[in-house]
Amino acid sequence: MFNGNISATEISLNRRGLLIWTLVIIIVILVYLGSFAFLEGAGLVEMIEGYPEAFTAGLGMTPEMFTDVNLYNGGLVLLYVLLLASIYSMMLAGGMVTRDVELGTIEFLYTRPVSRPVILVSKAFAFLVLVSLLWIAAYLASTVVGAFWVAPALFDIYTQFSAHLMGYLACLAAGGIAFALAPLFNRSQASTSLAIGLGFGFFLLNSLSVMYEQLEFLQYLSIHYYANLPGAAAGETFMTGMVVLPALFLGGVAVGAVLIKKKDFTA
Amino acid sequence: MYAVETEQLTKYYGQNRGIADLSMSVLDGEVFGFIGPNGAGKTTTIRLLLGLIKPNAGAVKMFGKELPAAGGKFYRRVGYLPAEVNYYPEMSGRDLLEYSAGFYNISSFQWVEELVDRLQLDPDKKTRTYSHGNLKKLGIIQALMHKPLLLIMDEPGTGLDPLIRQELFKILEELNQRGTTIFFSTHVLEEVERICNRVAMIKDGRLIHIGPIEELPGRDIRVVILKVAGRQPSNVALERMGEAEELPSKPGYYRVLSRLPVNELVSYLSRFNLEYLRITDPSLEEVFFDLYEASPGGGDTPHV
Numbered sequence: 001m002f003n004g005n006i007s008a009t010e011i012s013l014n015r016r017g018l019l020i021w022t023l024v025i026i027i028v029i030l031v032y033l034g035s036f037a038f039l040e041g042a043g044l045v046e047m048i049e050g051y052p053e054a055f056t057a058g059l060g061m062t063p064e065m066f067t068d069v070n071l072y073n074g075g076l077v078l079l080y081v082l083l084l085a086s087i088y089s090m091m092l093a094g095g096m097v098t099r100d101v102e103l104g105t106i107e108f109l110y111t112r113p114v115s116r117p118v119i120l121v122s123k124a125f126a127f128l129v130l131v132s133l134l135w136i137a138a139y140l141a142s143t144v145v146g147a148f149w150v151a152p153a154l155f156d157i158y159t160q161f162s163a164h165l166m167g168y169l170a171c172l173a174a175g176g177i178a179f180a181l182a183p184l185f186n187r188s189q190a191s192t193s194l195a196i197g198l199g200f201g202f203f204l205l206n207s208l209s210v211m212y213e214q215l216e217f218l219q220y221l222s223i224h225y226y227a228n229l230p231g232a233a234a235g236e237t238f239m240t241g242m243v244v245l246p247a248l249f250l251g252g253v254a255v256g257a258v259l260i261k262k263k264d265f266t267a
Numbered sequence: 268m269y270a271v272e273t274e275q276l277t278k279y280y281g282q283n284r285g286i287a288d289l290s291m292s293v294l295d296g297e298v299f300g301f302i303g304p305n306g307a308g309k310t311t312t313i314r315l316l317l318g319l320i321k322p323n324a325g326a327v328k329m330f331g332k333e334l335p336a337a338g339g340k341f342y343r344r345v346g347y348l349p350a351e352v353n354y355y356p357e358m359s360g361r362d363l364l365e366y367s368a369g370f371y372n373i374s375s376f377q378w379v380e381e382l383v384d385r386l387q388l389d390p391d392k393k394t395r396t397y398s399h400g401n402l403k404k405l406g407i408i409q410a411l412m413h414k415p416l417l418l419i420m421d422e423p424g425t426g427l428d429p430l431i432r433q434e435l436f437k438i439l440e441e442l443n444q445r446g447t448t449i450f451f452s453t454h455v456l457e458e459v460e461r462i463c464n465r466v467a468m469i470k471d472g473r474l475i476h477i478g479p480i481e482e483l484p485g486r487d488i489r490v491v492i493l494k495v496a497g498r499q500p501s502n503v504a505l506e507r508m509g510e511a512e513e514l515p516s517k518p519g520y521y522r523v524l525s526r527l528p529v530n531e532l533v534s535y536l537s538r539f540n541l542e543y544l545r546i547t548d549p550s551l552e553e554v555f556f557d558l559y560e561a562s563p564g565g566g567d568t569p570h571v
Contacts, residue, residue, distance in 0.1 A: 005369035013355060104353030108409070111317055112370040113343035264320040 002122040003114050010096055010126035018130050021088040022137045025081055029141045032077045036069055036150045058211040062230070069151040073142055074163035074233020081138060082167045082227060086174040087199035089131055093175040094191025096123040097182035097256065106265045117257035120179065124253045127175050135168040156235075163232040169245035170227035174198070176252025183259035223248075268331060270295045270417050270448040271316060276325035278311055285311040286472040289325070293450050293465075298443050300463035300480075301452040308472040309452040310350055313421050316450075317347055329417070343371065346415035350422045350452075352406035356395035360388060360405050364412065371413040382408045385434050399426045407435060411442065418442065420451040424458050436461055456548060459483070468554075485554035489532060491523040494543035508535055524553060 045063045048056050056062065060079040065071045097120070100106040109119060139161065146155035177198065182191050202222040209219035219225035226241035271293040278285035286308040293299040303309050314320045316327055318334050327334040329341055354363050364379055373379070383390055388404040397405065403426045410418060418439075424432045440462055443449055453459060459466055459480065466483055468476040476484055491508065499519065505511035509525035520543065525532055536544065 003370075005366065009366055013357065103355065104351060105355060107314075107319060107347070107349045108354065108367075110319055111342050111345065111347040112367070113340050114370065115339040118339075 001118065002125050003118055004122070006109075006114070006119055006122035007126040007129070010123050011129055014092060014096070014126070014130055017088075017092065018133060021084070022134050025084060025134065025138050026141045028081055028084065029073075029077060029138060030145055032080070033069075033073050033142060033145045033150060036072050039066055039072075054211040058207040060207075060230075065230075069146060069154050070156050070159055071230060071233050073146055073155075074160060075230035077142075078163055078167050078229050078233070079224070082170055082224065082229065083199060083203050085131075085134060085138070085167065085171050086202060086223060087195050088134070089127075089171040089175040090178040090195030090198055091192050092130060093124075093127050093178035094182040094185070094195055095188055096127060097179065097260070098185050098188045098191045101186045101265060102188050110265060116260045120257045120260050121253065124175075124179060124249075124256075127179075128172070131168065131171050131175060135164055135171070138167070139164040159233055159235045162235070162237070163229050166227040166229060166232045166238070166241060166245075169242065169249075170223040173223050173226070173245040173248035173252075174202070176249035178252070179256035180252040180259070181256075183256055183263055268295045269293060269328070270297075270330060271299075271450060272328040272331075273312075273316070274326045274328075276312070276315055276327065277323050278315055278320065279323050284308075284472045286315070286469070289469070289472075289474050291467050291474060291477055293448060295330075295448055296443070296446055297464040298439070298449040298462050299451075300459035300466040301450060301469065302454060302456070302459055302466055303452075303469035304454055307469045309469060310421055311472075312469070313419055313450075313452060316419060317345070343413070344416040346410035346413065346418045348403075348406045348410040348418075348420040348423055350425070352402040354394040354402065354405065356393065359393050360390035360397070360401075363394060363405060364390060364409060367409045368412060373413060378414065379408060379412050382411060382438070385438065386431055400428065400431070403427055404431065411438070414442070414445075414447070416447060418447055418449045418451075420449070422453055423451055424453060424455060432458075456550070456554065460486075460548075483554075485549050487526055488549045488553065489525045489527075489529070490547045490549050490553060491525055491532070491536070492520060492543070492545040492547075493523070493536070493539070493541055494520045496540045496542040500539060508532060524549065 044066045048061055048063050048066065060076055062071075062075070065076050100109050110116060112119075114122075142160055142164065143155075143157055146160065147157055178191065178195060181194060185191050185194070202224055205218045206222040206224035208215045209217070209222070209225070223245065226238070226244045228236070228238040228241050231238055269292045271291075273292075274290050276289040277287050289308075289312060301309055301312065311320070315322050316329075316334075318327070330344070332341070334341070358366070364376075364383075368376070368379070386404040386407060388401060388408065390405075392401075394402065394405065403423075407420075407423065410420065423435060423439075427435060436458070439449055439451075443462070449462075451458075460483075463480050465477070465479050467474055468484075480486075488509075492514070500521070502511060505521055505523055508523045508527055511521055511523040514520040514522055527535065532546075
């Protein structure tokens with residue numbers, strides 16, 4: 001069902017991008033999680049309590065987060081890590097499809113003895129590996145900073161694992177959406193714009209749904225809702241998210257495979 | 268058995284015609300030339316043959332089987348060289364060849380190394396540093412590396428220097444002798460005449476001729492460029508050799524498209540006090556012009 005030759009090549013072609021994004025995410029974790037010790041006693045709780053609740057909730061903040069390192073990292077730091085990682089995931093998945101069209105390598109690839117759906121599945125497998133590596137690095141960075149520096153006694157590596165796992169699944173879902181939409185575009189620039197737009201779009205939809213009760217329904221359109229990072233960091237298991245997010249990935253890849261099979265591709 | 272068959276193949280890009288009602292067949296083991304001017308529909312036809320694009324009407328059969336919509340395993344038997352060769356810029360030529368070899372389970376690189384040697388390619392450079400000619404060489408090697416049963420090449424000679432082009436056609440002849448069917452498009456008649464058994468001519472998306480190379484229209488034409496010293500020859504005198512016209516860019520020089528047998532032509536030319544003489548084969552444009560002129564009803568009616 002997949003071709004290892006294509007997957008290995010895709011991983012190799014995208015390793016530099018992975019390295020850059022992993023470094024960015026590690027720096028974000030290092031800076032934000034690393035600053036927890038300083039934020040804890042800086043009167044931030046009082047300050048946040050002074051703001052309207054809808055406003056702080058929209059930004060993913062609750063007063064409790066600044067007193068609990070697990071909630072802080074899982075609910076707040078990972079919220080922004082997910083924002084970045086979901087953009088990367090969509091750029092990666094979209095780029096895997098549009099790059100060949102843009103470069104003109106599509107004629108080379110589509111005349112190999114492999115069907116188009118298998119090509120897409122092989123690319124999706126490479127995507128899975130790269131995004132897994134990104135989240136493994138993010139989890140290791142969180143663990144090192146949280147458990148060995150910021151709060152050795154309090155940092156719970158198990159709930160953090162759950163929160164990172166949900167973030168990872170949300171990125172897979174984002175990638176699935178990109179795999180489904182990318183065959184509609186012929187330029188990497190278009191798929192990159194889509195990735196940035198959707199990445200921020202999911203974040204904003206989630207924020208709006210938390211800020212205004214009337215807009216609560218919008219949460220169902222955001223991967224952040226299904227990831228439920230604060231819940232995961234608090235030790236809750238969100239079964240809906242654990243089903244919907246992988247389903248979005250698999251469904252997106254399936255839709256992409258159908259579209260790619262039907263599409264006329266010319267260099 | 269036919270290696271390739273098309274039945275009333277038609278492709279439109281929106282309102283624009285790609286090809287229309289194209290029916291032809293390529294015999295297993297033959298070298299088939301597909302010729303036509305730029306924009307005639309050669310590349311569209313080739314992309315349809317390979318399933319890269321889908322026809323609006325008609326069908327393609329490869330080795331007797333209808334082409335699967337999304338390709339797949341049948342590509343194992345096919346080698347393809349596109350007109351514009353594009354590869355991943357971060358890969359070296361060798362990386363690309365190894366990547367391609369991975370699809371065909373090629374374990375011995377002896378044949379690939381031989382091709383690299385004969386086509387004089389440096390495979391260790393990144394493809395982004397390759398010239399157009401080197402990209403073409405790399406494309407040729409990846410198309411031939413698995414010794415395909417059917418080789419489809421879009422303008423294989425374009426961008427190659429004459430010596431490499433010579434070597435390429437030698438390689439193609441060798442492959443054909445070992446049983447590879449070769450289908451290639453070109454707008455260079457010389458390439459067709461060198462190795463093809465049969466040719467098809469396409470113009471404005473329609474097939475206008477198909478047949479053995481011996482029946483290629485215009486093959487008997489000689490293009491004579493001449494200048495007569497002293498008094499200019501009369502049109503009547505020149506037109507006894509064939510259709511004649513003065514070259515607009517070179518006053519005093521005449522171009523004659525002659526169908527006279529060579530001896531007769533030389534004997535007739537000897538009557539003139541020639542200052543300049545060049546006799547060449549016709550260009551594709553001249554063949555097409557001749558073909559259209561010869562067709563019943565004039566310019567718009569195809570010959571076949």
